[in-house]
Amino acid sequence: MxxxxxxxxxxxxxxxxxxxxxxxxxxxxxxxxxxxxxxxxxxxxxxxxxxxxxxxxxxxxxxxxxxxxxxxxxxxxxxxxxxxxxxxxxxxxxxxxxxxxxxxxxxxxxxxxxxxxxxxxxxxxxxxxxxxxxxxxxxxxxxxxxxxxxxxxxxxxxxxxxxxxxxxxxxxxxxxxIPEPDPYEPGAFIGVDLGIANIATTSTGYKAAGRNLNRHRRQQRELRRKLQAKGTKSAKRRLRMRRRKEQRHAKNINHIIAKKIVTEAERTSSGIALEDLGGIRQRVRLRMPQRVTLHSWAFHQLGSFLEYKARRAGVPLVYVDAAYTSQTCADCDHVDKKNRIDQATFICRNCGVVAHADRNASRNIAARGESAWTAGRESRVPATP
Structure with missing residues (x-):
């Protein structure tokens, strides 16, 4: 690689x-x-x-x-x-x-x-x-x-x-x-749900909260707004000095999260299932105050870090369809938009199970990852009559 x-x-x-x-x-x-x-x-x-x-x-x-x-x-x-x-x-x-x-x-x-x-x-x-x-x-x-x-x-x-x-x-x-090791046969899959409130939530219980990063982004935006409004020579010099500060901070956090997830998968001989979020910015329609948060969400960068770190460690990684993972019950497979009460709460309308919404979604992603891995290994050659 x-x-x-x-x-x-x-x-x-x-x-x-x-x-x-x-x-x-x-x-x-x-x-x-x-x-x-x-x-x-x-x-x-x-x-x-x-x-x-x-x-x-x-x-x-x-x-x-x-x-x-x-x-x-x-x-x-x-x-x-x-x-x-x-x-x-x-x-x-x-x-x-x-x-x-x-x-x-x-x-x-x-x-x-x-x-x-x-x-x-x-x-x-x-x-x-x-x-x-x-x-x-x-x-x-x-x-x-x-x-x-x-x-x-x-x-x-x-x-x-x-x-x-x-x-x-x-x-x-x-x-x-760098030489790339052959991926091992995973015993299970770790599902990774990507989000804004929680940057990454895995089916094994790890949760990377986005509170501090989102606060940092708001502070940087407010500071840039004030310096741009001031418009003095020292303010412009200050803006140049702070260029890419927010970007470097987010990149470092994504590196840390990706390393923790890949290390856990390698330690437990598991694979990683990651949701495919390509085109989400074009599909999602949000109000004006929420657009800045959506467009500063570095989900693709985190996914690329997970992919190359997994390849370097020989950890199998698959992408799965992210549709309805947050509305599907991981216990009974019941799909209903009303199952998602709010950002953090999931209550199944069918079986009544109560869970953290991101944790429930990560379990669905893990199950889809295991199915995708098994389907890729199955022979497509017709049986001999």
Whole structure:
């Protein structure tokens, strides 16, 4: 399985200037390549290279950097096409979709740029890198990372690494190809119900309450509102300093929750059943005050963390249909919208069982996960007459 490892570069002042100038230059020429691609109807990469490679070399871009610039632009158009096809930019004829289709793709001056082993070399013992820039080759640029990240880089790094600039700091994002163990045969399944009031509730009794995270989000929104209303230079500086603070906090919480669930599944030789919530933001209709909470709900991030941690540990994971899991009684399978009294209370209208609503839903998800796993293992070959 492939994971990414991010390290922070610690360049000197002259090295930082060269790195920043390199990113600005390659992204500037990438915008020009994007305009050429748009004019020619976004041709294939080989044809696009014929239109742009000579000019890129004439502008002082190295041969490998020119190749990566062209490929990066072509990949950007591939991503745009996939987003349009998936409906992520709105329906046909919508303003957002029309705007994306009628102008070239633009890249930010600090956007990431890929470097292969010809342009970038790693010295793991010294924790330094050597990298190509528009000012020449820079050597002995120090980097810092955790011991586990350094071990992953030393043993499993493969392919390209991306250089990016964020808030004046430089990072390298490397791809590591880690061996993936074969999943074991689970004895049972742990159902995971995802929500906003409770971030995750499992059928084994673990509950990650969302009270603190939701309070943190409200505080951050209120602080941003006040600073934006103030509008002074110091307020704007404060806003820049607090960028992504809420995002990092939520990401850390999701990592902790995912690790606890996967560890419990591995300890008990169980699988993990996760509800498929794709498209829920388009399906659900909420009042204006509730929309901010829904759109800041990082359920997909938690699901992706659970998936890759489970694969890394060899824990089986299946996705199941989330329809009616919160309205179905886990004891008698009776489905009724009135079974869900409120957010936290479930009372079955058929058998009278009283349970926590999220815990009941997680038990239904666990049962569906076990059924999906069994169905996937059953032979579909007709019986011999």
């Amino acid at each position: 492939k994971i990414v490892v991010q390290v922070k570069l610690m360049p000197e002042a002259s090295q930082a200037s060269a790195l920043s100038a390199t990113l600005r230059t390659v992204n500037e020429v990438a915008c020009w390549v994007s305009e050429v691609a748009f004019e020619h109807g976004v041709p294939r990469e080989y044809e696009l290279r014929r239109h742009t490679y000579a000019e890129l070399r004439a502008r002082g871009i190295g041969s490998q950097a020119a190749q990566h610039t062209i490929k990066k632009v072509r990949d950007a158009y591939t991503t745009l096409k996939a987003n349009i096809r998936a409906g992520n930019l709105g329906k046909p004829g919508s303003k957002r979709r029309r705007k994306a289709q009628t102008k070239p793709v633009a890249l930010r001056p600090q956007a990431a740029h890929p470097f292969d082993d010809r342009c970038l070399s790693w010295q793991y013992d010294a924790q330094t890198v050597s990298i190509w820039t528009t000012s020449g080759r820079l050597k002995n640029i120090r980097f810092t990372c955790s011991a586990d990240a350094l071990k992953s880089l030393r043993e499993h790094r493969r392919g390209e690494s991306d250089l990016l600039e964020r808030d004046g700091s430089f990072y390298l994002v490397a791809v590591c190809d």
